[in-house]
Amino acid sequence: MKTASERYAALARLVEARTVTRATPPLLLPAGPYFDLAGEEFGRNLLLTTTNNGVEYCLRPDFTLPIAQDYIEQGLIGTPQAFTYLGPIFRQDKAVPVEFEQAGLELLGQPEPAAALDQVLTFARWALAIYDITAPNVRLGGVGLFEAFLEAADVPQVWRSRIRHRFGHPESLSRLMDRLANPEARVVGPAPDSRETVVEIVTDSMLAGGLGLIGSRTPEEIADRYLEKQALDAAPIAAETVGLIQEYLAISDTAQIAFERISTLCTASGFDFEQPLVQVRNHAAALQALSPDAELVFDASFSPRLDYYTGIVFEMTGIDGAVLASGGEYDRMLERLGATEPVNATGCALWVDRLEREATQ
């Protein structure tokens, strides 16, 4: 029988392996970058403190951001790096401050993104094994797959970005799908005016309201979106396409069956979707080989809320449904943080306290 400290020591050895660099970002970090990257929704979970001149800092709420930021600042772009971490993070949940122990792996700038994801899954698998968890429930999602699906299903570009933007937020997405599915509910605007006329009207209105014409939304931007909305209402997505997207999003099943259902759905709708599916299938197979006893589910609508995730995402849960490990591909994050060229990124975070609870249950 292993003890809690032996398990923790084993996890620390995994984090200090020779092939990786252990990162130790400070406990106190500027809060600005977190708000910039994740917005107010994540910001409400930060534990903030303010200097006398009003600059906000937060207790470290995660490791990924400072690691990614450091990668850019140290001029490491272009070099593959593997960072690990282990230590406390701090958040507030319903106004109660909570300290968690978190471990994880971040692979940045790897030449083979597919191999990187398998490495991350393997790392998570090993970490879980330290806590005697050999059959976690694994949920896979495909952010990239959904984007590819919208493209393959020939959803008009303007609608694609609107739908994609709501992916990972089931309530908001289903409201949009309802709106698309019920053409009666659509507001039909007045007859289209010329762009110049609309720009003029908006400009007058902005000046009357004392708004600056630069700095915030410009008259052209407002006019274009207004006309775009009219055009969208005039040319809605075909009802079959809306139905197809809804059917796709509803697929959540044992991985192999889910992939078959997606494949069948696409074939029935007259397009071929094998190419985008291959990668997800391979990762699922690799994962199943790692943990033959794991319950592996592919959920087509699963995505973290944060829009810098790009490819495949996953979470591993324990007996009571608590998330033990989560992660995936987040290629958009480094660009968001100011990287001058695309940097692929894959990683995962482990909730050590929950792993320990699982081990002793």
Next chain:
Amino acid sequence: MTTLPGGLTLAVPSKGRLEEMTRKVFSNSRLTITRPGGARSYIGSIKNQPQVTVRFYPAAEIARELILGGIDIGVTGSDLIHEASETGEENVLFVRGLGFGEADVIVAVPDAWIDVQTMSDLADVASDFRARHGRWLRVATKYVNLTRRHFARHGIAEYRIVESAGATEAAPASGSADLIVDITSTGSTLAANQLRVLEDGLIMKSEANLIVSRTADWTPLRKAQLEALLSIMGGVPPGISTLL
């Protein structure tokens, strides 16, 4: 928090129309609130109710103290309870609305944003705002918690809050924010500033409420005193203390 075995603390807004109307509601029930030191004093009493201590606090502080259990009963806007803490409403009991201090907390955008009618439009605008302007969409408000909850409900994550202590409605014109979340009773301030409430932009309807703290230390004696006071006020079914 009360150190005496019995006794109730009632908090009343310390100034303006809210104070005036609160005292009027109480005196209509023959509960005359006295403030012996005048507007500079922060402690008072109710005639013939020696067990009740009256404290005069700013309305926002009454909300915070009710949630923390520092006072037993208070009169304040329901919006302030929801704003004071994410768990504010779980920690208090709304006894009843008092029919004054009505106001709506709303989301308003510049009237010139003719393409934005609903929260869903706002979600679209927020999603590519940063790509277009190199910064987040900014919302000026003093209702940080209410804004975060309402925007989260509508799936909007891509924005920043600019905290505004006063004259929020001027923020879009001054360039410090793009839109606002604010309180309005007649809408005339919004109209004067060429702002328009979104169709589904009503976050909550608020009015002054008689509110009891759930987190205060409720002994059987104090519960009985609460029941007695509420029965004098009327309009409240007996037995409300059993919910504490």
